[in-house]
Amino acid sequence: MLKIRLKKYGRKKRPCYRIVVIDSRKKRDGRPIEEIGFYNPITKQITLNLESVNLYKKNGAQTSPTVESIYLKAQKQKI
Known part of the structure; x- marks a missing residue:
């Protein structure tokens, strides 16, 4: 099953995330x-x-719950 979720990168105490499609x-x-x-x-x-x-x-x-909320915010902003 495919999941749309966050992939963490960045340094300590300064996280950034990529939104990816990956096998669960x-x-x-x-x-x-x-x-x-x-x-x-x-x-x-x-x-x-x-x-x-x-x-x-x-x-x-x-989608993960966090990605779902990001997705809804992006739809409102039309990014």
Whole structure:
């Protein structure tokens, strides 16, 4: 099953996240199928490819609760 979730990178106490499509059995920082966005919780910057998210969700991918809230914010902003 495919999941749309966050992949952590950045340095200590300064996290950044990539929003990725990945197999649910893989590790958090494993190799993704596709990177579809970026989220910086410190500056609240969101970059998300809404077309890709909609396509994967239509084909059965599940989103994590955090990614779902980021997705809803991005839809309101039309990023």
